[in-house]
Amino acid sequence: MTAAEPIRLLLFLVGVATFVGLNAAYLVWVERKGAGRFQRRAGPTEVGYAGLLQPIADAGKLMSKQLIVPPGADRVLFRLAPIMMMPPAIMAFALLPFSESLVGIDMNVGLIALFAFSSFNVIAVMLAGWSSRNKYGIISAARVVSQNVAYEIPMMLVIITVLMVSGTLSLTAIVDGQSGAFWNWNLFALASNPLMPVTFIIFFICMLSETNRAPFDMAEAESELVAGAYTEYAGMGFGVFFMAEYANIVIGCALAVVLFLGGWHSPVGVFPGVFWFLVKLYFMVFLVIWVRWTFPRTQFYGLLNLSWKILIPISIFTLLLSAVMIKLV
């Protein structure tokens, strides 16, 4: 390692922190605008042109609010939960290959590292729900665990399928294996697995569930549980959870782009670069928002049945199918 390495890492960290903050702020704006459009209304319009300064006003409001720890709550864990939520999300960003050279740490086990960091997410939400000593919080904590345990399994099976096709755990190498035009992407790797698009759909559903997005937002089902695990959080305590939620959405979408959509490679084979990564990333984010405002929330039993009775058998089948295809071809 040279002396330039710490400077590069520091700059990357500053960049990631800025990216996460801006993303969280402006994805909320996009979400509200999108929700407005899907429901035939305008969304935020008042603060700034087309409501563009609304996130800054929201941030100011959240930061100026008092942080309240409810009496009877477990004070230490109540404060610890938002702190446990944010750093793993930021650390995960350091692993994402935005382009060939724009990557914080190119680990040879990058994919596993990404899942390791995202496993903090569940325990943080669960601690938040449990420690606030609130019935909605505890119901939400129980839900988030059973939901995440159920959806981790098809997610991992899908990941193993993709791994067998690409043959590496390094995110950069996975993207490199999909160079060229769009028919080289893993999404269309039909030679090694004819059901690859199905695999992608399973991945997308699991990603929605892991990031607690509607129609699977059982953890903060606002019409049933007020705000679930976040009910008792005021001010920036809630703000951190909100930021981490959007950071996790971006990570999930980036993972979809890396695993299935060819990362920084262009769909027509010319001008690869970070531009294409961001275009694909925000297309996926738009899909997530679109799904949220189009589908109603599922029932909890429906959610678990979907995972255990439909997604897991299909993903095991695709895994076996790709094993057979790779062996034969």
Next chain:
Amino acid sequence: MNPFPASEYLIPLVFLLFAGATIGGALIAVFTKWIIRSVCGLAMASVGLAGMFYFLHSPFLAMIQILIYIGAVCITIVFAIMLAEPDEPQDGYGQHSVPWNLGAGIVAAAVFWGIARLGVTGDWPTPAVRVSDGGVEMIGVALLTKQSLALEIVALILLVSILGALAVARKGRHIE
């Protein structure tokens, strides 16, 4: 190629950080009265251990440590607690008589002394070169060749435990 600046201070600092997290987490897990904080202590100790593995050039092991211990073990424990445990620790819970505490202390000290002595004075072989890069390929090859018996046994245990869980769950449904 000039070395990483201040590495002679950074390396012990990082080591101390991870060691502190491991030991501190373990102490929290043992001494706290709230069982959910014990789980948090366990999680902290796991993070410390994972950091130690990373420090020893085994990123794969480090990440698996986090994935399994925080993503699976801790979450399963907390799930069980939430289904079963009353909220408040009762009075007198976890308090034992003096001879009991003394005996436990002596056993713990003896085990600690034994392991520490073994670690410090033991005749550990030092490999001249790094055996492998701790990567996935080496682990995969080892699991399917030299360690295949262990792999099979683990698979068998998992199968038996799944079957056992199924049997218990099925029996439970018919109890009125």
